[in-house]
Amino acid sequence: MSGQADSSVTKARIESLSNFNDQIVTIQGWVYNKRSSGKIQFILVRDGSGIAQCVIAKNAVAPEVFSICDSLTQESSVTVTGKVHKDDRAPGGYEIQAEDLSAVQVAKDYPITPKEHGVEFLMDHRHLWLRSSHQHAIIRIRHQIIKAVREFFDNKGFILVDSPILTPASVEGTSTLFETEYFDLGKAYLTQSGQLYAEASAMAFGKVYCFGPTFRAEKSKTRRHLTEFWMVEPEVAWADLNDDMDLAEEFIEHIVQTVLMKSEPELKVLERDLTKLQPVKRPFPRLHYDEAVEILKKNGVDFQYGNDLGGADETIISQQYDRPVMVHHYPAACKAFYMKRDPLRPELTLSVDVLASEGYGEIIGGSQREDDYDTLIKRLEENNLPRQPFEWYLDLRRYGSVPHSGFGLGIERTVAWVCGLEHVRETIPFARMIYRNTP
RNA sequence: UCCUCGGUAGCUCAAUUGGCAGAGCAAUCGGCUGUUAACCGAUGGGUUGCAGGUUCGAGUCCUGCCCGAGGAGCCA
Numbered sequence A: 001m002s003g004q005a006d007s008s009v010t011k012a013r014i015e016s017l018s019n020f021n022d023q024i025v026t027i028q029g030w031v032y033n034k035r036s037s038g039k040i041q042f043i044l045v046r047d048g049s050g051i052a053q054c055v056i057a058k059n060a061v062a063p064e065v066f067s068i069c070d071s072l073t074q075e076s077s078v079t080v081t082g083k084v085h086k087d088d089r090a091p092g093g094y095e096i097q098a099e100d101l102s103a104v105q106v107a108k109d110y111p112i113t114p115k116e117h118g119v120e121f122l123m124d125h126r127h128l129w130l131r132s133s134h135q136h137a138i139i140r141i142r143h144q145i146i147k148a149v150r151e152f153f154d155n156k157g158f159i160l161v162d163s164p165i166l167t168p169a170s171v172e173g174t175s176t177l178f179e180t181e182y183f184d185l186g187k188a189y190l191t192q193s194g195q196l197y198a199e200a201s202a203m204a205f206g207k208v209y210c211f212g213p214t215f216r217a218e219k220s221k222t223r224r225h226l227t228e229f230w231m232v233e234p235e236v237a238w239a240d241l242n243d244d245m246d247l248a249e250e251f252i253e254h255i256v257q258t259v260l261m262k263s264e265p266e267l268k269v270l271e272r273d274l275t276k277l278q279p280v281k282r283p284f285p286r287l288h289y290d291e292a293v294e295i296l297k298k299n300g301v302d303f304q305y306g307n308d309l310g311g312a313d314e315t316i317i318s319q320q321y322d323r324p325v326m327v328h329h330y331p332a333a334c335k336a337f338y339m340k341r342d343p344l345r346p347e348l349t350l351s352v353d354v355l356a357s358e359g360y361g362e363i364i365g366g367s368q369r370e371d372d373y374d375t376l377i378k379r380l381e382e383n384n385l386p387r388q389p390f391e392w393y394l395d396l397r398r399y400g401s402v403p404h405s406g407f408g409l410g411i412e413r414t415v416a417w418v419c420g421l422e423h424v425r426e427t428i429p430f431a432r433m434i435y436r437n438t439p
Numbered sequence B: 001u002c003c004u005c006g007g008u009a010g011c012u013c014a015a016u017u018g019g020c021a022g023a024g025c026a027a028u029c030g031g032c033u034g035u036u037a038a039c040c041g042a043u044g045g046g047u048u049g050c051a052g053g054u055u056c057g058a059g060u061c062c063u064g065c066c067c068g069a070g071g072a073g074c075c076a
Helices: A014-020 A063-069 A119-124 A133-155 A193-205 A241-262 A264-269 A291-299 A311-318 A373-382 A388-398 A411-419
Strands: A024-036 A041-047 A052-057 A079-088 A094-105 A178-182 A185-190 A207-217 A228-237 A286-287 A324-327 A349-354 A361-368 A404-410
Touching: A014 A024, A014 A052, A014 A094, A024 A052, A024 A094, A024 A311, A041 A063, A041 A079, A041 A094, A052 A063, A052 A079, A094 A264, A133 A207, A133 A228, A133 A241, A133 A264, A133 A411, A178 A228, A185 A404, A193 A207, A193 A228, A193 A388, A193 A404, A228 A241, A228 A411, A241 A264, A241 A361, A241 A404, A241 A411, A286 A291, A291 A311, A311 A324, A311 A349, A311 A361, A349 A411, A361 A388, A361 A411, A373 A388, A404 A411
Parallel strands: A052 A094, A286 A324
Antiparallel strands: A024 A041, A024 A079, A041 A052, A079 A094, A178 A185, A207 A228, A228 A404, A324 A349, A349 A361, A361 A404
């Protein structure tokens, strides 16, 4: 019976077609592209795992099946049954010599054609753009990176302890927070960092990480910013700044080397230069802030000592090396209140930023945390922060305070770097930016 | 928030000094039994972002607004 897939036939995913050579299988997917020559048609079908060329010869199928194929359009959903055949002319090396095909739904005027499109158009059709092979590769690498992140911490005895997303107050002031009404309790805010809660969790479990979405209401409009992004934040009790840097470089090495090992086809689709990723191995260069400033001055930058590094400054520094570089001991003036000061030079913090190579900029920000009760109170006052919302945080210093450190890694910036992309908007399925919250 | 650039067919773009708004792709129809972003022929397709203004005449010049892109600041 034509037009209906035979339910007794083996269903196959396209990625595993090579296991079914010379066997009859059924694949279910969407028309990616079609080429027709009158009495023979080549239909490229994608099913999420790959793309397979289906060959429909007029003398090999029922006339009504051939006519259905004639009417197929891009992204129509189809079920195809046929023999898997090894053929070098087929993309991927295997094709399906169709015996039967049914159209589940014929798409009308699919907007994204296999031609060039502008950013605005593609972002407006993000829900469809995700079907294209380039976007497919990026999201699959994102998946692999997130897997590598969890694997790394899980294998090192870290416990996943997630921080809340709705919070009563800010970590660093309320100007950059999304605000919402919270029943009778007044305002609540979307978290801009899970860190303070991760510190509490670390005092309970020793080594923890939290991993979730983070929100910044900053009106940033650059290729490195989203208003909603994902961040993984490890926090470790009994760890100082050096321990923190050791952890960060081993972590990034693991992420990059895992992607190199497991995502080769996707990196190929993206035409990523692998020689830029292969050197990402320990040890990473470690630059004291003072040394970073020296490098900038040698490169002719008119840099004011004590300032934070700007995007252009980070690019200059990262281009000195073939792997990420760790800049530590930033001035306190440009860092958060909870960072511990260098006892020998109290104007500097025990902090570290990891700058990705090739000018991709900051992907990690971390520090040793202030663990002394009295000092922390002083920091709150210096920053004009109210004490009451931080009482629970101060408790961590009242009851068994220990040296502890941690950092946050931005997933989207990491994906952009690993994939070699121009902009972070393609590294998350549905980007939220200052001028876009749809689709 | 500030600076710079842009908005013309479904998409990507062109249109000389202010003088008939066009091409490629997509769509539709026809042809082709090994195509690789297939190819060949034909057809349809426009409130030139919006609102005013100047002019015999505005896609083009002027004013205001809307939308988008890149960057700065801030950050992951």
